[in-house]
Amino acid sequence: MNNKLIHWFKYASPQSFYPLAGKMIPWFWGLAAAFGVVGLWLSFFVAPTDAQQGEGYRIIFVHVPASWMSMFIYLVLAAWAGLGLALNTRLSGMMASALAPTGALMAFLALWTGAFWGKPMWGTWWVWDARITSELILFFLYLGFIALQAAIDDPRRADKAGAILALVGVVNVPIIYFSVKWWNTLHQGSSVSVGKSSMAVTMLWGMLFMALCFWMYSIAVALMRVRAIILEREAHTEWVKELNEVKS
Amino acid sequence: MNAVLAVIRRDLLLAMRRKSEVLTALFFFVIVTSLFPLGIGPEPALLKKIAPGVLWVAALLATMLGLQRMFAADHADGTLEQMVLSPTPLGLLVGGKIAAHWMLSGLPLVLLAPVLGLQFDLDVGALGVLMLALLLGTPLLSLIGAIGAALTLGLRGGGVLLSLLVLPLYVPALIFGAGAVEAHIAGLGAGGHLSLLAALLALAAFFAPWATTAALRIALE
Amino acid sequence: MNAVLAVIRRDLLLAMRRKSEVLTALFFFVIVTSLFPLGIGPEPALLKKIAPGVLWVAALLATMLGLQRMFAADHADGTLEQMVLSPTPLGLLVGGKIAAHWMLSGLPLVLLAPVLGLQFDLDVGALGVLMLALLLGTPLLSLIGAIGAALTLGLRGGGVLLSLLVLPLYVPALIFGAGAVEAHIAGLGAGGHLSLLAALLALAAFFAPWATTAALRIALE
Amino acid sequence: MIWNSPAEFFAMGGYALYVWGSFGVCAIALAMEPILVRKRQNQILQSLRRERIADELENEVSEKAHARESGR
Amino acid sequence: MLSIHGLSCVRGERRLFAGLDFAVGPGEWLHVRGENGAGKTSLLRLLVGLMAPAEGEIRWNGENVRTLGEDYRRHLLFLGHHGAVKEELSALENLQLASQLDGDALADRSALAALHRFGLKGREELPVRFLSAGQKRRVLLARLVTKQAKLWILDEPFTALDVKAVDMLSALIGEHLADGGMAILTSHQAMPIPGGRELQL
Amino acid sequence: MLSIHGLSCVRGERRLFAGLDFAVGPGEWLHVRGENGAGKTSLLRLLVGLMAPAEGEIRWNGENVRTLGEDYRRHLLFLGHHGAVKEELSALENLQLASQLDGDALADRSALAALHRFGLKGREELPVRFLSAGQKRRVLLARLVTKQAKLWILDEPFTALDVKAVDMLSALIGEHLADGGMAILTSHQAMPIPGGRELQL
């Protein structure tokens, strides 16, 4: 094994990752706050009123980042899960379990903000549009992952079972997406497509900054949660007992 | 009475311990209702029309899923024998188990139904009637279901046999329950349907624990 | 190969011995489809419109019912351990079990679907497409379901958890399956849907036994 | 600045419920999540500390017993 | 006092035994013996009322147990082949819930004491699923300490127990008998409990 | 020959044993002893490959069993705490299906012979559900006769058996060893089989 690999494996051990994550968390919080302030400022005070949708369109500044993150986190989760199955590193499973609740939350926020956007724009809280439906199914996939892990009380088993589910899911997500899309367009009915061609540049910037804020937030929270998970699972090891937090 | 509360508490505790169990009856309900639009197509007018039926069928299937486990686990590990041998009358203990089943699989549906109703574009009044109908109907489903669960206990193919026995008995609840919402939407008033549902519930509350007890004793012989 | 056939034969034999089991997946299918007219009302035009969706959702739920028992009994009585320890590769034995599950819960549905379709006033062409779609779709359901069954094995709240895991994964099968019939009715031709269904089936036939085997090994640790 | 008064800002051109309903729930959710995670972390730390104290007590007791043994 | 009069048992088309008569009084115990399939378990299930006898009667203090119902069951403790423990619950919870089923609450203190007595110290909070075969059995047996019953009916109580636990259980049964209790046991091994009669099926 | 090198087992956060070394050659048998929860069952499950060891290696004729896979399992017969019999099927069907799972068909004749040898004459066609605890166990044990395996790994094989059956099984194990077989057994009772070493966990 070459040196780099050893180096990488060192950080893949919970023992060395725990303090490292502790050091990284404040930075990501700082980044999230900074991007958030700029993004909110852009989205409320700089971005102009939309010609068609009035002020209601401003929901886009949380809706789109939440939607993107919900999908992106699932990919990352599956990647960690696959890594865990392949290399049998303990940390990978912990990362996957740490990401799932945040991903589910993002999916929920996408649904919620979408519904709150749909009511004023389309006059209904919900339509069975392709994108919306696949987001709902993605939400279910997250819940399934969380429920499965919660139902297994041996963490090592929970990690592996979760990993298989995540991988099966990641194969299925694109299939689901395209199937739903096709289903929907075949008998097109009521769903209104959003006029987004003339998106102002400031709006784009606002969305971008808010997306970065959500991204940094997700990393920060996931790192916090993974630290808690590490402590829970390694509670009986010597290094945990020797931690400063525990001694004091 | 203490023993009854103990049974309820125990069943709820067991469900919590299996963690997922509490939420999943609910999610089953959500997912099954969401499947229908996928199978049928997204037309809002059509969906609105079939909404009460779909929601009720989904509620019925969701309560039915947990039925098989109502006595099965207790039977397999011998706890049921101990319940029969307990000094508390079996009927009361059975009542406790039915109550616990409803709290786990009926009550959550009542609370979530309005959200799903929104997905089908039902208005506020219809949502209220839907909740009320489910509030009367789901205990009825648990009561009737318990009889079926007891009758099929220990028969290995029980799960599906159970649905075969129980679903026909669920038909009145389905008709009056979905009927109440449809009547309201059609502007006819849901009162009649709801009071029939209430009458059925009273009847079942009286007879079902008794029938269940008898069936359990047979299963154990 | 002998061992695989033995697994299939054994599962079929067990089902016969539990008598009810063979027919009840079928009856569940029949009853669920029959519940809809009761919940929704008797309008023929409306019923015809929702028929493919309702039939497919019912098929999906009917196959799902038997899933939990796919490995559970073998797990509880230690047969699964013996299967892992058998000289035959576990993947093959698992394939046998999936095949048996399909024969018991998928095949009967395929054969009965036309009769139920008649109740919803579908014409002969549509019935043919329905059968073909089910013939391609139900093995897919068994294959995907096996993964879920293996993952939830030994978890006591398994039944409902299983549906939470599996139902979202069933969505493409539902959409293309129901879509094929609807497209045929609308005069668009079902070929596209059916070939997509076949492609999914090939994909699942390749990956599902592998994933199931991995999940089973984890469950037994 | 595109708003003329705070009131106009909060009214959001008549879309107040929807805009603030979305942003508000997002804000609450994103604020609650770290708090809950923090609580989880503190709980496990708490129990670890308690365990440590219990260990120490046990050690003391056995050490005392040992001292008595060897003293005799 | 438990007395049996002309008891017969039929399973399927097989007559397992017929015309059985015996009585067990305070401080006495009965060792039911017989080869595999002789009908020992069936006899015990008849005695506790889980099966109905083909012929004959079972009396508790002279009254038929069918008519006594709860008044009989209150004095009875039956532990069968089955575990009667919930695999997801911990040993402690299992014990407490079992007591609550009988209508009396069991304080943490006495439940823990019973479990420690059965050598389950340090495993009180672990889900029973993780316990070994013998440990599961011990959780079940802890009920002997927590339920105050006059008549113990135990089906192969020594299965899966190690040597120490066997001695412990024998001592416990001895105490119970000394207190005026009664016991009916089955076992294929010789029983290290003084006194007692044998019933060969 | 089965040899074990530095084997450790961790369940939950508990280390059950560590650094275990032993070997079992043709004609030898090992009696695994230890109190309830000592880790006997866990050790056997490690040996057959149902669990992965925390540390150490298990070798069959010098090769790691993980890499051997099927070539190891072919020589192995493991009977655990579980019945591994289907309650709805008859004893005969159970036995035949178990053989088919291993890839070889079993003629009615030899299956019946095995069952009779285990005293199940007249019960071959009865669903196993109706059998007594000991009879169920005998159905399982009949596989010892029908499967040709070099290495027997048996977890408490004498549970629920009556005196006659215990003798019978001991004789059977004796024959197996005389034929150059190997056996690893757990039991809380003394074992009436000559030779053999003890492993105390």
Ligand code: HEM
């Ligand atoms: C519950 C309802 C809704 C859900 C679940 C939902 C979901 C999503 C998802 C998953 C995305 C990202 C997908 C992508 O980038 O391709 C997205 C993007 C977007 N959504 Fe929604 N949405 C909902 C309602 C709405 C409504 C009502 C509107 C506006 C009237 C809307 C406007 C947009 C826009 C403008 C984008 C970004 C466009 C793009 O990047 O392609 N959404 N939504």
Ligand SMILES: Nc1ncnc2c1ncn2[C@@H]1O[C@H](COP(=O)(O)OP(=O)(O)OP(=O)(O)O)[C@@H](O)[C@H]1O
């Ligand atoms: N339906 C039936 N038809 C024929 N025989 C039956 C039927 N049901 C049970 N039996 C027989 O009844 C007997 C039941 O025995 P029981 O379980 O009481 O035995 P036991 O003495 O407890 O044996 P063990 O020592 O093995 O536990 C068995 O011999 C069984 O074969």
Ligand SMILES: Nc1ncnc2c1ncn2[C@@H]1O[C@H](COP(=O)(O)OP(=O)(O)OP(=O)(O)O)[C@@H](O)[C@H]1O
């Ligand atoms: N998750 C866990 N956490 C802590 N301890 C565990 C866990 N899982 C298993 N154990 C312990 O591991 C041991 C498993 O023992 P095993 O079943 O191998 O014992 P055994 O020697 O076969 O006992 P018996 O004689 O009772 O059959 C038990 O002591 C059990 O309490």
Ligand SMILES: [Mg+2]
């Ligand atoms: Mg017996």
Ligand SMILES: [Mg+2]
């Ligand atoms: Mg053991």
